[in-house]
Amino acid sequence: MAKTILTVDDSASVRQMVSFTLKGAGYTVIEAVDGEDGLTKLNGATVDMVITDLNMPKLDGIGFIKKIRANTKCKFIPVIMLTTESQAEKKQAGKAAGATGWIVKPFKPEQLLDVVKKVLR
Structure with missing residues (x-):
C-alpha cells in the first residue's frame, strides 16, 4: 500500500513540485497551504510523513x-x-520543535526522494 505524505507549503509551485516528485515515486500526497490547513488535513487522515515549510x-x-x-x-x-x-539556529529550533530532518530549497527531486526513503524505511 502506498505511503501517504502531507506536504505543507504556502507556495503553490513548491507544493506542486513536491507533489509531482512524490506521486511519481508512488506516494499518495495530501497538500496543505499553511500550518493551520495542515492541522485540519492531518485530523482524520492517516499520514506516514509530513514535509513542511518553515x-x-x-x-x-x-x-x-x-x-x-x-x-x-x-x-x-x-x-x-x-x-x-x-x-x-533555525535548524536547532526545528529540531527542538520535533523535526526529523531538514532539506534546503531549492532542492533536487532525487534529494527529496532520498530523504523520504530513508525516513520511511
Missing part, C-alpha cells in the same frame, strides 16, 4: 510541528522541514 502565514513550520508533536496520534510521524533557511 516560513508560512497563519501558523509557521515550527508552530505546526509543535502542534503535531502535542497530538498523541501524530507524535511519532516523521516531519521534514523543507525551507530556504539554512542557519544553524
Whole structure:
C-alpha cells in the first residue's frame, strides 16, 4: 500500500513540485497551504510523513510541528522541514520543535526522494 505524505507549503509551485516528485515515486500526497490547513488535513487522515515549510502565514513550520508533536496520534510521524533557511539556529529550533530532518530549497527531486526513503524505511 502506498505511503501517504502531507506536504505543507504556502507556495503553490513548491507544493506542486513536491507533489509531482512524490506521486511519481508512488506516494499518495495530501497538500496543505499553511500550518493551520495542515492541522485540519492531518485530523482524520492517516499520514506516514509530513514535509513542511518553515516560513508560512497563519501558523509557521515550527508552530505546526509543535502542534503535531502535542497530538498523541501524530507524535511519532516523521516531519521534514523543507525551507530556504539554512542557519544553524533555525535548524536547532526545528529540531527542538520535533523535526526529523531538514532539506534546503531549492532542492533536487532525487534529494527529496532520498530523504523520504530513508525516513520511511
